[in-house]
Amino acid sequence: MKAIAIRDNSNSRNTKNKIFLGIVIFFSLLTILPIILIVGELVVKGIGQINLSFFTEAAPDTLQAMVAKANGETIPGGIANGITGSILIVVLAAVMAIPFGIITGIYLYETPGKRYSNIIRDIADILQGVPSIVLGLIVYLWVVKYITHSYSALAGSVSLAIMMLPLIIRSTEETLKMIPGTLKEAAVALGVPYHKIILRVLIPSSFSGLLTGILISISRILGETAPLMLTTLGNPRINWDITHPTSAVPLLIWQFYNDPNMVELIWSSSLFLMGFVLTLNIISKRISAKHSIH
Amino acid sequence: MNENIIEVKNPVLSIQNLSIAYDKGGKYAVKDVSVDVKRDSITAIMGPSGCGKSTLLRAINRMHELYPNIVTEGKILLNDEDVYGMSTIKLRRKIGMVFQRPNPFPTMSIFDNVIAGYKLNGIRLKKSEREEIVETSLRDVALWDEVRESLFKKGTFLSGGQQQRLCIARALAFKPDVILLDEPTSALDPVATARVEDLLVELKKNYTIVLVTHNMSQAARISDNAMFMYLGELVEYDKTKTMFTNPKDSRTEGYLTGEFG
Amino acid sequence: MNNSDKITKYFLFAGSFLILIVAGGMVYSLVGGAIPAFHKFGWHFITSTNWNPTEGRESYGAMPFIAGTMITSVLALLISIPMAFSTSLFVSEYFRKTPVASVLSTLVDLLAGIPSIVYGLWGFYTLRPVIMHLGLSPQGFGVFTSGIILAIMIIPYATSLSNEIIVMVPNELKEAAYSLGATRMEVIFNVIVPNARSGIVASYILAFGRALGETMAVTMLIGNANKVPHSLFDTGNTMASVIANQFGEADGLKLSSLIAIGLLLFVITALVNTAGKFIIKKLS
Structure with missing residues (x-):
């Protein structure tokens, strides 16, 4: 074999290698810049507005806000109607989605190879990707038009429950898959009835995994605005009737944003919402991290 | 230890007082090793697992530096040039390496696997050059007749032994001065192992081969010189025949008679 | 199997109906x-760029919104790829298993937790003035501004899967390349990327699917003009944002047209997500 003249390109390649590392670090830092800026901006602008009445009073109307502003006073009121509305809607959604999600997840775990299970799994995957605004549209057609005949907390809950359902199904199945099969076999060998195996073995031994899935799905739906605009509309007062229009924290932010007199209130309510969602997120990650060590 | 070191004239590799630790201040994986490696021969490095033989091998082409906190003391000369003063790009072109498990690139064809070194190093070759390198390298590892019809298929469908010979061809394509092999037959069946061993004996006519093995009979069969390492130290370095028939150190004797390892 | 076990099995089976009913009902x-919109306008509904709600001369076409959705989402994907790819390399290759990598990946995960409306506010009050200041667009609204925000929003979706895939590239392949003299960058582009390609592509497809359906942030930033954007800095509307914007005043044919847009959005996102999941399934 003839010797092939090889040009020494090591200098330029080593330089390129270093430049590339620089680029990677630069873009990685650029990626986390927004989260730092966003959190920083909300904290700086929002923290001063948070006080006791923020949690106990309903949102002001635009006139109250305008008068307060004209007199140089702080805008009165809080976001209690939003907080109570969010609690009502999310709890209702969770009550609807969690049992069915867990039941379906257990079913998928118990019948892994079946064609029907594969179809259910594919549907759950597709449903997970459906834009939330489309869910709002559909639930408007179902609940607002035919069941409550008005915008309602129930309608909002149904749309959020549809968001939660596939998340719970998949997280339940994935969690159950991680349980050692011997655990179940031991129970079966002892002649324990099937429903008791589920209630006494499967669910308790996968509890932290299920909880993580539930918390993550709740943190996903808590910040949702778009479907609620089409289903619960909003309410200036605290409302606990699920057939009536109801406010929610993200809806209030949207309302404040669109009202020049109240626009200053967006920062505190956004800070509150984001803080809540991120805390839930972090708690669920902690639980799942602990879980995976064992 | 120095009394164990055999005289080598005009060595290809000269390892001088080499010590390596995986952490600063940590335990030495290789302790003060000095060795000259004979040209156009097979040198085996033996020892029980954890004795530092792989670390020593990897220090020769500086692959051990992939561990971030590694500490290296001493020097290694390749044809009188300090490898720690060279760029790794240049060094690794002169020293090829073959690993425990066959690792052809699964995304490349057999043809591209052979010239992968050129591709990775950004060296452009003419079509005729490429074809010549591929054919010569595959002939050198006795794989040409088996794969000439399927050069543009992925290398991963080959048998384990064929894959390992393909990896040797990949290392040969650069015409390196030295080939390092890290237990190259530990993942192969006896028949494939025998073929690789025959191949290595054939290759030593033109290449200097350094072979890590914990298969003693393999070292006995094919190596000219042998090192025995224990707990990071080079216990004994001698002609293979001498070491197997008349070990000077009791630890070597213990290892060769199967007391540990 | 005794009776009580059978009852349990049927109970689970019946529970799984709900998601079928929901999906079918949707x-x-x-x-x-x-149907009313498609009945009135036919296939023209998809291709027409005219959106005119004036009574008597009502005419609805979805093209401006399909175009707006596609342009903003593709732009978002293009902007997010260098960031997502760099982050993946940072976390799964260069600084793998180090504390800085876990800090970075935690922060990137947090991006997924920020509500869409908060992104919208940040885009409106922080990003928009920058765009105006740079003279890119007079009001700072439009496709470009939305694209940047969407890009930030989808980064965690683009990285989570590709991080896992990059970590899984066998070490022995990387070592083979290093032993042939490759630099780390060459190992990345010649070994890691080709071996992790389908997983990386799948995660970017899924991230793209996220961008298609994002509503609030885009609604607040795109300028809500019912026309096909002429340039990157022009205003427009997406399928999701037009539904959010125009739903409040809608009934009759207009409502049907918005639902038709929702149907199109549903079909597009389902196709994109299925493509992504299909690639992932082939991987495992």
Whole structure:
């Protein structure tokens, strides 16, 4: 074999290698810049507005806000109607989605190879990707038009429950898959009835995994605005009737944003919402991290 | 230890007082090793697992530096040039390496696997050059007749032994001065192992081969010189025949008679 | 199997019906609600760029919104790829298993937790003035501004899967390349990327699917003009944002047209997500 003249390109390649590392670090830092800026901006602008009445009073109307502003006073009121509305809607959604999600997840775990299970799994995957605004549209057609005949907390809950359902199904199945099969076999060998195996073995031994899935799905739906605009509309007062229009924290932010007199209130309510969602997120990650060590 | 070191004239590799630790201040994986490696021969490095033989091998082409906190003391000369003063790009072109498990690139064809070194190093070759390198390298590892019809298929469908010979061809394509092999037959069946061993004996006519093995009979069969390492130290370095028939150190004797390892 | 076990099995089976009913009902309602619009405009509904709600001269076409959705989402994907790819390399290759990598990946995960409306506010009050200041667009609204925000929003979706895939590239392949003299960058582009390619592509497809359906942030930033954007800095509307914007005043043909847009959005996102999941399934 003839010797092939090889040009020494090591200098330029080593330089390129270093430049590339620089680029990677630069873009990685650029990626986390927004989260730092966003959190920083909300904290700086929002923290001063948070006080006791923020949690106990309903949102002001635009006139109250305008008068307060004209007199140089702080805008009165809080976001209690939003907080109570969010609690009502999310709890209702969770009550609807969690049992069915867990039941379906257990079913998928118990019948892994079946064609029907594969179809259910594919549907759950597709449903997970459906834009939330489309869910709002559909639930408007179902609940607002035919069941409550008005915008309602129930309608909002149904749309959020549809968001939660596939998340719970998949997280339940994935969690159950991680349980050692011997655990179940031991129970079966002892002649324990099937429903008791589920209630006494499967669910308790996968509890932290299920909880993580539930918390993550709740943190996903808590910040949702778009479907609620089409289903619960909003309410200036605290409302606990699920057939009536109801406010929610993200809806209030949207309302404040669109009202020049109240626009200053967006920062505190956004800070509150984001803080809540991120805390839930972090708690669920902690639980799942602990879980995976064992 | 120095009394164990055999005289080598005009060595290809000269390892001088080499010590390596995986952490600063940590335990030495290789302790003060000095060795000259004979040209156009097979040198085996033996020892029980954890004795530092792989670390020593990897220090020769500086692959051990992939561990971030590694500490290296001493020097290694390749044809009188300090490898720690060279760029790794240049060094690794002169020293090829073959690993425990066959690792052809699964995304490349057999043809591209052979010239992968050129591709990775950004060296452009003419079509005729490429074809010549591929054919010569595959002939050198006795794989040409088996794969000439399927050069543009992925290398991963080959048998384990064929894959390992393909990896040797990949290392040969650069015409390196030295080939390092890290237990190259530990993942192969006896028949494939025998073929690789025959191949290595054939290759030593033109290449200097350094072979890590914990298969003693393999070292006995094919190596000219042998090192025995224990707990990071080079216990004994001698002609293979001498070491197997008349070990000077009791630890070597213990290892060769199967007391540990 | 005794009776009580059978009852349990049927109970689980029956529980799994709900998601079928929901999915079936969704398709039924979307198609049913969209029929009047398609009946009136035919396939022209998809291709027409005219959106005119004036009574008597009502005419609805979805093209401006399909175009707006595609342009903003593709732009978002293009902007997010260098960031997502760099982050993946940072976390799964260069600084793998180090504390800085876990800090970075935690922060990137947090991006997924920020509500869409908060992104919208940040885009409106922080990003928009920058765009105006740079003279890119007079009001700072439009496709470009939305694209940047969407890019930030989808980064965690683009990285989570590709991080896992990059970590899984066998070490022995990387070592083979290093032993042939490759630099780390060459190992990345010649070994890691080719071996992790389908997983990386799948995660970017899924991230793209996220961008398609994002509503609030885009609604607040795109300028809500019912026309096909002429340039990157022009205003427009997406399928999701037009539904959010125009739904409040809608009934009759307009409502049906919005539902038809919802149906189209549903179909597009389902196709994109299925493509992504299909690649992932082939991987495992």
